[in-house]
Amino acid sequence: MDLSKLPVKPTPELGIFLLLAGIAMASAVGVIFFRNAIRSALCLVLNFFVLAFLYFTLNCEMLGIVQIVVYTGAIMVLFLFVIMLLNLGAIQTDKDEKLDIKLPVGIMLGLGLFSLIASQIVPQMIKIQTPKAPDNFGSPQAVGNTLFSNYLYPFEIASILLLVGIVGSILLAKRRLNP
Amino acid sequence: MIQWLQQLMEGFAKWPPIVQAVIRALLLVLPILTLVPGIIWYERRLLSWMQDRIGPNRVGNFRLPAHWKILPPGLRGRKFKLFGLLQPIADGVKLFFKEDVTPASVDRVIYFLAPALALFPAFALGATIPFGPYTLLTPVADVNIGVLYMLAISSLGVYGVVLGGYAGNNKYSLMGGLRSSAQLISYELSMGMSLAAIVLATGSLRMTDMVAMQEQPLWGMGGYGQIFQNWFILTPYGFISGIIFLVCMVAETNRAPFDLPEAENELIAGYHTEYSSMKFAVYFMGEYAAMFIFSAVFATVFLGGWNIVPINWGFLADNSPVLNGLFGFMKSMTIYLSPIWMVGKIIAGLTFYIWLRATLPRLRYDQLMSIGWRSMLPLATLNFMAVATWIFISARYGSAAGIGMWVVAGVVVFTLWRLLKSIDKGADLEVRTVKMVGGKPAPVVEVDPERVAEAVN
Known part of the structure; x- marks a missing residue:
């Protein structure tokens, strides 16, 4: 096999990317196909974790670490917490279940959505030759500068939205002493 | 000697980067792995001393045979005491050869995965901590997100505990x-907030920058004030942050008094009830390694990193005509022996952990949550805002105004505290309410002071 005829040059970076992307894909598939809720959640954890490493290979340490802090470290822990609190085990189903009409329709809709997104993204991505972001792209200083200058109002509005969410959840969860 | 070391480092710098990285990682992980038994021995001996017991002092005592002609006469038949230093090895052998029971109804994959997941973050945590000023050897990765990395990895520590508790298929585990996941999430916030204040003061998330910042003159003083270093624990905001971080670090490592996930009197043994033999030992290794690394983080962020005392030896050597030889020697010792000073600070941190365990009783669950959310988080947030205000004022009106702000803030806080105390005074004996978790407070009972005195007598 002639390696030079491939559209992409086989570099160590490509190997690492393929490894990480493969793990991410496999774990994403696992999220859907495991019947046990805990294992699905764990696959999602692995997926988020490996995604962070993909960001690291792109020189975006900040983005990757925020991915780990927010998704792997906080959101997925809460997911697991809820799953464990409800103590969900594996779903028991009959093997000779009749083929559901939802399955083929779902697959077709999914493929349609995938091809729609891919048709927009892939032609753009093919052109990109440099595999790395420029130095200091997405460093804490750069992110902070951008957030507090160009995107100050969207940032503040998002913060207020989160605050409203927190207050709302406290209001909903509050125990009423005098009903 | 020093020249030889320099040549060695120059050679090392020419090696392929991957080999260098692997060597850096090994230099971090191997000492921790070998120190963990030592930490366990230290904890047991210190704890027994604090509790007026003897503790493990027997394993490792030996007597050289009297009839061996190969020994010099003075050594024949002599007794040697190792103060029980080999006890962890004996414990390890015991744990290895214990029967490894896997309960029948566990989720096997997760059951085997959980101890490994508990061990991984404990070792990965130290990757950004500098143990000395040698950039080639010591932080495994000197990335510009050092503190954030530490927070991210420490938040992964919860998985080992949570999955261990789930996989055991046991209500108590x-x-x-569940307790541990709630506890770790609550205390992570305050920990992040307390570190954010320090990050704001440093202007960087890089751990080596934090150490460099702490080598500046204390409180930005000029003249002979430059003798002292600006360790963050010596500044008002850093002191508050340090206390908060210390509390959160104990909570993050599941140590007493925050060891609710393994409260024996309530939960048998907590999340590791169903684990035995080596898997149980792996959990404990993770816990002790995490203690070690969190002490290292505390030393790096608040106690001036690898500097031995908060004194600028270089400035002293330049400015004292008589003792400059001594001060120069101290400066070079601070640099060359920096890992030793760092480990000394870590041992101080471990001693604090053990002292805390010997002193404080375990918290109740609602107390734990109330400390985390009602005391630590608001305090850390206020501290963060105060640091931001201070930076703004000193950038705008000069550093004197900044120091003035701290004085005014201190006076205001002190007055408020006295005021609150004077309002609160006297209400303690008359009204006694017992508030259960989330429930209604018990009805207030008016207590007659005379009857209380009677009952006490």
Whole structure:
């Protein structure tokens, strides 16, 4: 096999990317196909974790670490917490279940959505030759500068939205002493 | 000697980067792995001393045979005491050869995965901590997100505990896992907030920058004030942050008094009830390694990193005509022996952990949550805002105004505290309410002081 005829040059970076992307894909598939809720959640954890490493290979340490802090470290822990609190085990189903009409329709809709997104993204991505972001792209200083200058109002509005969410959840969860 | 070391480092710098990285990682992980038994021995001996017991002092005592002609006469038949230093090895051998029971109804994959997941973050945590000023050897990765990395990896520590609790298929271990996930999430916030204040003061997330910042003159003083270094624990905001971080670090490592996930009197043994033999030992290794690394983080962020005392030896050597030889020697010792000073600070941190365990009783669950959310988080947030205000004022009106702000803030806080105390005074004996978790407060009972005195007598 002639390696030079491939559209992409086989570099160590490509190997690492393929490894990480493969793990991410496999774990994403696992999220859907495991019947046990805990294992699905764990696959999602692995997926988020490996995604962070993909960001690291792109020189975006900040983005990757925020991915780990927010998704792997906080959101997925809460997911697991809820799953464990409800103590969900594996779903028991009959093997000779009749083929559901939802399955083929779902697959077709999914493929349609995938091809729609891919048709927009892939032609753009093919052109990109440099595999790395420029130095200091997405460093804490750069992110902070951008957030507090160009995107100050969207940032503040998002913060207020989160605050409203927190207050709302406290209001909903509050125990009423005098009903 | 020093020249030889320099040549060695120059050679090392030419090696392929991957080999260098692997060597850096090994230099971090191997000492921790070998120190963990030592930490366990230290904890047991210190704890027994604090509790007026003897503790493990027997394993490792030996007597050289009297009839061996190969020994010099003075050594024949002599007794040697190792103060029980080999006890962890004996414990390890015992744990290895214990029967490894896997309960029948566990989720096997997760059951085997959980101890490994508990061990991984404990070792990965130290990757950004500098143990000395040698950039080639010591932080495994000197990335510009050092503190954030530390927070991210420490938040992964919860998985080992939670999954261990779930996989055991045991109500008590599940309770332990649930408690731990709630506890770790609550204390992570305050920890992040307390570190954010320091990050704001440093202007960087890089750990080596934090150490460099702490080598500046204390409180930005000029003249002979430059003798002292600006360790963050010596500044008002850093002191508050340090206390908060210390509390959160104990809570993050599941140590007493925050060891609710393994409260024996409530949960048998908590999340590791169903684990035995080596898997149980792996959990404990993770816990002790995490203690070690968190002490290292505390030393780096608040106690001036690898500097031995908060004194600028270089400035002293330049400015004292008589003792400059001594001060120059101290400066070079601070640099060359920096890992030793760092480990000394870590041992101080471990001693604090053990002292805390010997002193404080375990918290109740609602107390734990109330400390985390009602005391630590608001305090850390206020501290963060105060640091931001201070930076703004000193950038705008000069550093004197900044120091003035701290004085005014201190006076205001002190007055408020006295005021609150004077309002609160006297209400303690008359009204006694017992508030259960989330429930209604018990009805207020008016207590007659005379009857209280009677009952006490």
